[in-house]
Amino acid sequence: MSGLGKLRVAVIGAGAAGLCAARHLLSRPDTFAPPVVYEVTKNIGGTWVYEAKVGYYDNGLPIHSSMYRDLRTNIPKEVMSFPDFPFAKHLSSFVHHTEVRKYLEEYCHHFRLWDHIQFGTTVASVTPVRVKNGWNGLAWNVTSNNGLDLSKSTTERFDAVMVCNGHFYDPYIPTIPGLEKFKGTLMHSHDYRSAEPLAGKSVVLLGAGLSGLDIAMELSNVDAKVILSHGQHPLTCPLPSGVQQAPPVTAVLDDGSLEFKDGKRAKPEVFLMCTGYNFTFPFLDEKVGVKVQEHLVWPLYKFLIPPAYPSLFIVGICRAICPFPHFHIQSQFVLSVLDGSFSLPTREEMEKDIELDIAARRARGISTRHILKLDSEQWAYNDQLAQLGGFQPLPRFWSNLYESNKVFRARDMLNYKTYNYTLLGEMEWAVHNLHGQQLQHPLPVEKQI
Numbered sequence: 001m002s003g004l005g006k007l008r009v010a011v012i013g014a015g016a017a018g019l020c021a022a023r024h025l026l027s028r029p030d031t032f033a034p035p036v037v038y039e040v041t042k043n044i045g046g047t048w049v050y051e052a053k054v055g056y057y058d059n060g061l062p063i064h065s066s067m068y069r070d071l072r073t074n075i076p077k078e079v080m081s082f083p084d085f086p087f088a089k090h091l092s093s094f095v096h097h098t099e100v101r102k103y104l105e106e107y108c109h110h111f112r113l114w115d116h117i118q119f120g121t122t123v124a125s126v127t128p129v130r131v132k133n134g135w136n137g138l139a140w141n142v143t144s145n146n147g148l149d150l151s152k153s154t155t156e157r158f159d160a161v162m163v164c165n166g167h168f169y170d171p172y173i174p175t176i177p178g179l180e181k182f183k184g185t186l187m188h189s190h191d192y193r194s195a196e197p198l199a200g201k202s203v204v205l206l207g208a209g210l211s212g213l214d215i216a217m218e219l220s221n222v223d224a225k226v227i228l229s230h231g232q233h234p235l236t237c238p239l240p241s242g243v244q245q246a247p248p249v250t251a252v253l254d255d256g257s258l259e260f261k262d263g264k265r266a267k268p269e270v271f272l273m274c275t276g277y278n279f280t281f282p283f284l285d286e287k288v289g290v291k292v293q294e295h296l297v298w299p300l301y302k303f304l305i306p307p308a309y310p311s312l313f314i315v316g317i318c319r320a321i322c323p324f325p326h327f328h329i330q331s332q333f334v335l336s337v338l339d340g341s342f343s344l345p346t347r348e349e350m351e352k353d354i355e356l357d358i359a360a361r362r363a364r365g366i367s368t369r370h371i372l373k374l375d376s377e378q379w380a381y382n383d384q385l386a387q388l389g390g391f392q393p394l395p396r397f398w399s400n401l402y403e404s405n406k407v408f409r410a411r412d413m414l415n416y417k418t419y420n421y422t423l424l425g426e427m428e429w430a431v432h433n434l435h436g437q438q439l440q441h442p443l444p445v446e447k448q449i
Contacts (some may be wrong), residue, residue, distance in 0.1 A: 007135065007159040010142045012126070012283070014039035014117050015046020017316035018164035020082060020327040023111040024335055031339045036156065037117040038144055040064070044108055044117065047168045048101045054191040059147055061122075064169040066277075067210075069194040070218060071097045074210050074409065076321055076421045079402045083394060085110065088255045094417040097355055120147050120192050126161055127285040128309050135159045135338065138311050160311040160338055162331075163281060167317060169221060172295075174206075176249060182271055182310060185255035189274040194317045195222045202268040204229055204258055206249055212274035213413055222337040227266055229258075238414045254425065279317060282355040288312060295369040299354045302385065303372065307350035311338070320375040322402050325394055328349060336389030376403060400431050400445050407442040 002427040007027075011021045014037050025035040040061065043049045050067040057063060073080055076093035080100075085107050091099055104141075108114055124143045131139040143155040171188040179186075189211050200221035205212055208230035219226050220240030228239075229246045239245070247261035251269075279292045289311050291298060297317050300306060304313050313334045316327050336342040345353065361371050374381055379399040386393035401421060406432075408416040418434040431439045 007031060008033045008145055008157070009035045009160045009162060009338070010041070010126075010140065010156070010158040010321075011035050011037040012123050012142075013037075013046060013163045013166055014044040014119075014162040015164060015166050016048070016324055017166070017327040017331075018046070018162070019044060019104060019107060019113055020324070021162045021164055021331045022113050022116055022335070023107070026111060026113070026116070028335060028339070032335075034116055035216045036119045036142075036158075038123050038142070039115070039117050039119050040122050041382045043117050044113075045104045046166050046202060047388040048097055048104060050097055050101075051194060051408065054193065061147070062169070064087050066190045067097050067187075068167045068192050068215070068218075072417055073097070073100065074214070074404055074417070076401065076419075078155075078421045078423055079322055079405075079426055080324055081400050082107065082328050083398075084328070093407050093419060093421045118144070121145070122147065123283045124153060125285060126163070126283050126312070128287075128312070129157075131279070135311050138309065140311070141168065160313070162317055162333075162334060163284070163312070163314045165281065167279050168222075168277050170280045171273070172276045172278045173273060174275050176252060178252035178254070181252045181254060181256055182258070184268060185270045187270065187272050189272065190277070192272065195219050195224070198222065198224050198270055198272075200224060202266075203227070203270040203272055204246075204249065204266055204268040205272045205274060206230070207276070208235065208245075209274060209276065214238060215272070215274060217414065219243075224384035226267065229260060231261075235413070237411055240414060269446070274294060281314070290314065293368070296371050296438070301344075301349060301350040302333070303381075305337070305344070305350070307347045307354070309359050310344050310347075310350075313337075318372050318378065318381075320373040321378045322332070325398060326378060326382065332391045333385040334387045336391065342389050395426055396431050397423065397427055400441075400443060404431070408439075411442075414443055 010177050011018045018037055022035045022037050025032045049064050049065050051063050072094045077087040077091060081087050087103055089282050122145045124145055128364055129139045129141055130137060131446045140158045140161045141155050142158055143153050145153045158239045171190040179399050186416055189335050193219040198219055202225045203219055204227045205216055208228055216228050216239045219417055220242050225245050226243045231248045234245050249258045250261050251259045253259055257265045259265050279297050284290055288306055290306050306312055315330050337344055383393050420432050422430045435438055
């Protein structure tokens with residue numbers, strides 16, 4: 001505890017999740033000392049900071065952002081925002097990444113977060129310490145360095161740590177037999193910035209997640225010949241011109257050609273992997289016992305808390321979610337744990353809860369690597385955290401608008417970002433297409449209970 005009995009919390013990362021954590025900690029000066037936010041780069045915004053360069057900065061640090069030049073959001077700003085800080089009204093629903101970065105900077109100004117961020121600071125280690133009078137008998141030593149200068153390290157003591165280091169910067173390259181035999185250009189979407197360098201080329205793009213689909217559309221605009229290779233059900237919506245589908249790539253043959261699951265082959269100039277990212281927490285002390293296996297970070301109670309060290313919180317690792325509202329809920333839940341308004345179960349009970357939760361997901365046919373993909377289950381998860389922590393849940397229209405956008409996207413991948421949404425009070429919303437025609441809601445609106 002700090003001198004006045006207030007809890008000192010370290011926040012690792014000043015992307016959207018870290019900023020949200022800091023905003024909520026600062027809103028409770030009765031219980032929490034001002035947080036210390038550690039940020040490795042010189043900017044706030046994490047993955048929303050576009051960097052034209054790929055590879056490494058001049059100071060030798062890796063470029064974290066995977067943002068590409070023309071990215072526009074795939075979630076309408078009406079539900080992408082933090083619930084207590086809407087995007088500017090004049091913006092269209094699907095905003096360019098520069099507007100999201102500007103929005104996060106405005107969030108920083110509004111909630112006065114700038115002074116609490118230590119820029120250019122690398123966190124080297126986060127180590128638990130047993131302390132008699134500490135929160136749950138625990139404290140944390142956080143050792144950080146100024147950039148890459150390891151001689152200038154400082155260690156500070158905290159009551160709790162919120163890890164918000166993001167997970168869109170360490171490319172996941174699947175194991176494909178013979179990959180080293182590919183003779184063309186092999187790249188990952190982490191290093192994709194714009195379509196022009198691939199104009200007119202033949203490309204096999206592996207992965208049909210949102211960035212894979214987005215990049216396929218960009219490549220189509222520069223006349224690339226794209227084979228979209230993926231393991232989902234074939235897409236039924238109209239595809240961009242020059243884009244065809246194929247099952248997953250299973251091997252690279254001796255002559256450098258790619259073989260697909262159906263036995264067909266292709267010999268593209270470019271093999272572009274849109275295969276996602278690895279979770280990595282290099283600073284976490286091994287004894288904390290947080291493991292990453294097959295894209296699952298565990299054991300974490302409510303996807304947040306290691307039962308053996310319940311004052312450490314790993315925020316924002318769930319996937320296929322509406323990120324900013326999700327961070328807003330998770331951060332408030334963390335505060336409810338720390339201030340005692342939610343009493344955590346015992347370590348054994350939390351471990352049992354995790355086991356049962358994972359078993360239930362497996363029983364529904366969810367593979368280990370997809371357990372953190374909440375998708376439509378995120379709404380029940382968010383509501384459960386709000387209920388346990390005793391704070392305001394998300395407004396009811398949130399889930400309906402988000403899920404409706406998913407339906408529009410599946411129907412018309414080429415045009416859904418031209419739609420504009422309008423909020424009409426707490427429960428209702430309307431959507432218009434590019435020509436100003438109001439569209440029907442694709443999903444029933446649940447009634448307020």
